[in-house]
Amino acid sequence: MPRNRQIWLVSRPQGEANVDNFRLVESETPPLAEGQVLVRHHYLSLDPYMRGRMNEGKSYAEPQPLNQVMIGGTVGQVVESRHPRYVPGDWVVGMGGWQEYSVVDGNAAGLLRKVDVSRIPPSHYLGAVGMPGVTAWYGLVKIIEPRAGQTITVSAAAGAVGSAVGVLAKQRGCRVVGIAGGPDKCAYVRDELGFDDCIDYRQYPDLRALASALKAACPNGIDGHFENVGGTVLDAVMLRANAFSRVALCGMIAGYDGQPLPMLNPALILISRMRIEGFIVSEHMEVWPQALAELSELVGSGRFRPRETVAHGIESAPEAFLGLLKGRNFGKQLVKLVD
Template structure:
């Protein structure tokens, strides 16, 4: 029975999340019951939504309970099986949490999915060909619904969602402008992710300079925006929207800590007849097959080359997660667990 190291949520953040909110423990993996599968995790996915789960307040999902393993997406390999649908050696994606092993009911629908790593590396099933990729797909296809030639903007441009968004939007003939932190990320966005332009928010730290930069990068205005951040960047984008622009709201990372960040000029929603829609992708499972097919093809054919930042070992997860919230990662943030 292998030892399983786990990260629990020990206490809730007061304001900014800190490492001491988490606790590392070690337990035995339990013996399997009929129908269950033991998965050895290869990678854990770290994602901004986890910050919301750490709070006790009402959110779109249940709070992460204290003293339990942190929620999280994982990819790995079946190492023991009492379920005829899964064999030892199968590569699988699931929601195993911040731990090295998980025991999964192989009969529960949607809990564990076998994946093919012939053309797509295993880790990408946590990024471009997983939840973040489908998030980009849903916001682009179902909310922004762009026309060829439209100008689209995405914040957190070099992250897992942003990079998938760019590839999907370029495939639809759009001009895509990213917003990212630092010259290295901006260069990467243009050179490797095929963004038409990328704005460094560190060089444009307020509405005045950011809206000017957006004006320069979007000479025909903004027709669609995929929001991962919130705060002054959203305010700046609204100032540059064209009539009937559409905004997919998927993250408000800037506001997770402390007080809510206001939207400074909501009258622009009326003035420019905007549509703003918030969503979480797990409520739209019906689009996943179509989205994953397109995303797998983009990765398999080299049109989407997602970058990853990989922390080593379960014990590194808290610091890697706090870094993600501050934008220290470059591309999809993972933790390698084996």
């Protein structure tokens, strides 16, 4: 069995996360028992939710245990199998964690999913045709419930989730305005993804300026908003929200370092009769087949070309993850483990 390199979480962040919270560990891969599968991971997914799991406080999921492999989605190939449903060479998606290999119980429901890489590159199964894409689909379709002609805004619009929200909303005939950081990201959102407009929040340093930019980009107000950031971005959106607008609250990356994120004017929820709903996509597995079917068609046909930022080698995962939290990635952040 191969030697396995892993990244463990070894301490809880105090404020901002840093590389000292992680440790590179090398271990033996245990021999397979009956029903188990050995998977060599080709790509590791890095996602903002992981920062919340590093904390010990109350959350929607149990904290990441210390001195164990860091949680994370993976796509790779079966290299050895003692399960009749899997054979060497099969491409599979799972939650293999921050490591080069994983031993998986082939009988456990939901731990492995076979994927077809003939039309869709394997890395996209961790992004647009994976959890981030389904997250976008659920928040947009089930919470925002967009209708043709409505205006939809999305923060972190150049990221893995935000980009999918915009493409899916355009498919439904909406006007879509993104919020992203930097001219290059805004150009990608407008020119490659087909958003109607994109606001570079770095050009608007305070709430009043950002709200004015939103007013110019959304002359008919905002009917639905997909939130990945929180803080000033959400405050500005609420100032422009129409009556009976809907907000899908997916992430609050502005508060992932543990500080509370105050809402400046919660009375606007009542004034605009807004519906704000937080959600966790893993609690809605019933929609995954429908969402993945639409996303697969969009990516496979070339109508959605997701952008990726790729780090190389398991040892690069901590720095790449910290960069993700600072917005240094462009599209989906991945770690490539097999050259």
